[in-house]
Amino acid sequence: MITRIVIVGAGPAGVRAAQAVVQAGLRPVVVDEGARDGGQIYRRQPVGFTRPAAKLYGSEAAKAEALHHDFDALRPQIDYRPNTLAWNVTAGELHTVQDSNAQTLPFDALIVCAGATDRLMPVPGWQRAGCYSLGAAQIALKAQACAIGRRVIFLGSGPLLYLVASQYLQAGARVEAVLDTAPATKPWPALRGLLARPMLAWRGLTMQRSLRRAGIPLLQGVTPLGIDGSDESGVQAVRVRDARGVEQRFEGDAVGLGWHLRAESQLADLAGCAFDFEPISRQWLPRIDEHGRSSVPRVYLAGDGVRILGADGAEAAGRLAALAAMADVGHAEGAERLAVEGTALRQRLATLDRFRVGLALAFPWPHAQAAALPDEAVVCRCENVSAGELRRCVNELGSRELNRAKAFSRVGMGRCQGRFCGLAGAEIVAACAGVPIEVIGRLRTQAPVKPLLMNTGEAAP
Numbered sequence: 001m002i003t004r005i006v007i008v009g010a011g012p013a014g015v016r017a018a019q020a021v022v023q024a025g026l027r028p029v030v031v032d033e034g035a036r037d038g039g040q041i042y043r044r045q046p047v048g049f050t051r052p053a054a055k056l057y058g059s060e061a062a063k064a065e066a067l068h069h070d071f072d073a074l075r076p077q078i079d080y081r082p083n084t085l086a087w088n089v090t091a092g093e094l095h096t097v098q099d100s101n102a103q104t105l106p107f108d109a110l111i112v113c114a115g116a117t118d119r120l121m122p123v124p125g126w127q128r129a130g131c132y133s134l135g136a137a138q139i140a141l142k143a144q145a146c147a148i149g150r151r152v153i154f155l156g157s158g159p160l161l162y163l164v165a166s167q168y169l170q171a172g173a174r175v176e177a178v179l180d181t182a183p184a185t186k187p188w189p190a191l192r193g194l195l196a197r198p199m200l201a202w203r204g205l206t207m208q209r210s211l212r213r214a215g216i217p218l219l220q221g222v223t224p225l226g227i228d229g230s231d232e233s234g235v236q237a238v239r240v241r242d243a244r245g246v247e248q249r250f251e252g253d254a255v256g257l258g259w260h261l262r263a264e265s266q267l268a269d270l271a272g273c274a275f276d277f278e279p280i281s282r283q284w285l286p287r288i289d290e291h292g293r294s295s296v297p298r299v300y301l302a303g304d305g306v307r308i309l310g311a312d313g314a315e316a317a318g319r320l321a322a323l324a325a326m327a328d329v330g331h332a333e334g335a336e337r338l339a340v341e342g343t344a345l346r347q348r349l350a351t352l353d354r355f356r357v358g359l360a361l362a363f364p365w366p367h368a369q370a371a372a373l374p375d376e377a378v379v380c381r382c383e384n385v386s387a388g389e390l391r392r393c394v395n396e397l398g399s400r401e402l403n404r405a406k407a408f409s410r411v412g413m414g415r416c417q418g419r420f421c422g423l424a425g426a427e428i429v430a431a432c433a434g435v436p437i438e439v440i441g442r443l444r445t446q447a448p449v450k451p452l453l454m455n456t457g458e459a460a461p
Contacts, residue, residue: 003329005322006031006094006105008086008267009113011039012311013303013318015071017111020322022077024333029079029105031086031096037071039115040135041311043142044068055170056142058163059203063311087448089271092298100453109298109325112268113318116261116304120420121369122387123155124377125227126257130235133420134164134258147173149254153238155224157182157363158260162207165256169214177217177250179240181259182363184220193358196351217250219243224369227255259365262423264305269445271299277438280360281308282367283423284442290346291338292321293328300325313352320345370424371431379428380421382414387428394432402440405429415451418443 003026007017010032021028036044042064045051053061081098088095094105118133125131132140132148134156140148147168153176154165165178186194194201211218221243228249229236237251260281268286269275274295275284285306292300302321303314323341326334373379375388393399393408402425405411411425412418418425422443430437 003326003331004106004108005029005111005325005329006107006109007111007113007322008032008094009039009115009303009305010034010037010071010080010082011113011115011303011314012042012067013113013115013305013314013321014039014111015067015074016315016318017113017302017322018074018078019070020319020334020337021326022074024323024326024331024337026326026331026334027077027079029081031081031084031094031105033083033085035082037082038064038068039311039314040138042067043139045145046143049145051145056167058167058170060311067315085448085450085452086267087450087452089267089299095447097452107298108329109300110271111292111300111302111318111321111325112271112305113303113314114264114267114305115314116263116308117419118160118258119260119262119365119423120257121156121224121259121366122373122377122379122421122424123224123227123257124374125229125235126255127378127381127384128227128229128231128234130229130254131227132254132256134160134256137256138164138167141167141171141173147171147254148256149235149252150174151176151252152254152256153177153179153250153252154256155179155181155222155238155240156256156258156260157366158258159204159359159363160258160260162204162211164258165211165216166207169211169216175211175214175216176252177219177238178211179222179224179238179250180218180220180363181222181224181366181369182220183243186362190358190361193354193356194362196354196358200355219248260359260363261304261308262419263308264419266417266445266449268294268299268301268306270447270449272296273299273301275442279438280357282365282427282437284438291324291342292317293324298325298328307353307356309349309352309356313349313356316345316348316352320349365423367427367431367437370427373428379425380409380411380414382416382421383410385409385411385421385425390425390428391432394429399429400433400435400440402426402429402442403444405440406443412443417446417449 323338399405
């Protein structure tokens with residue numbers, strides 16, 4: 001009997017999961033929404049683009065090239081399906097669509113390596129043309145060889161803020177300012193966590209120093225006040241209050257926004273996996289055991305879609321989940337490899353998790369910023385839902401649960417399905433209701449996880 005292993009995602013976690021399955025003598029199906037492997041962090045250039053890896057990936061160029069090389073070697077031994085959206089999970093089946101062609105893939109084990117997207121905090125004016133997420137700014141640079149604007153301002157917090165700003169600087173783009181909401185002085189628990197990976201922490205400091213040496217204003221501990229501009233011309237400037245309480249204004253025509261990352265956990269939700277609230281990151285995350293097993297038999301979760309451990313963590317988690325999946329379906333070689341490699345992989349992930357906690361403490365999610373948003377500030381850009389409308393749902397309609405607020409206001413019902421607004425919307429509802437953030441719950445996932453094209457062909461006679 002053929003063992004059917006399906007892997008969602010061809011980023012670092014998905015590639016290493018596929019590699020482990022192939023090494024054990026099986027042929028997995030690899031479903032990837034992207035046109036090429038690499039995921040977001042190691043996104044490959046379109047065919048014909050020739051920018052050097054050092055420019056695209058910086059200090060991670062060697063790792064990116066190694067991942068790309070290994071995936072190229074796997075191609076003949078896997079059923080690779082690029083440009084394919086995994087849009088739903090039902091019992092023992094993954095539902096996909098590619099070029100309007102739907103297909104149902106039965107599985108004995110499903111390994112979801114869905115990655116992460118930007119975690120965004122609304123800023124008054126962020127609905128204007130010229131506002132992008134950090135991830136979108138990075139995609140423009142890697143996949144389209146262009147910047148998001150002529151004069152770019154980066155606002156947010158976390159390692160990705162400095163990485164994307166540095167990549168823009170390396171590419172020759174004009175960076176007007178880097179504005180970090182996290183304070184410059186880090187608490188001791190944060191430093192202790194960051195010391196789990198001292199070289200990576202040092203690399204982050206090096207990026208900051210390079211930005212300053214290039215004459216780019218780098219402010220830490222800022223409070224965003226607004227993104228100035230108009231509906232006709234888009235972004236014109238960003239206003240912040242600096243750590244001393246002084247208002248500053250930086251002119252530009254584009255803004256890259258991002259506060260670290262949020263797990264892409266929609267498929268895990270549709271599969272029925274249990275979730276737990278994680279106080280440090282203030283996110284609901286899928287529950288897994290030490291090997292990546294979810295609460296649902298035959299469903300495994302790995303990479304940033306379940307814990308934000310970065311590319312190195314994703315590679316280790318992807319391999320570990322694949323070995324566990326093969327062991328659970330009774331594949332002898334997979335079980336043997338898990339017994340041999342499992343301890344080292346788990347120890348690696350434990351070290352990376354200490355670093356993750358350090359990052360979360362060093363670059364905290366500014367939840368008080370959401371509570372302080374003016375009523376007129378747009379929270380959900382897809383449906384044009386304001387902070388005041390969410391507060392009205394609480395005060396006048398009794399919405400003390402996030403999905404009830406969604407039903408009344410349509411927050412999270414748009415094209416992004418709450419990816420951009422969900423976490424901030426939850427903070428607003430919780431603050432207005434005067435309850436802890438975990439009490440109001442999380443937005444429930446509905447299939448499809450992303451919009452699908454409808455069949456517009458003529459009806460049969």
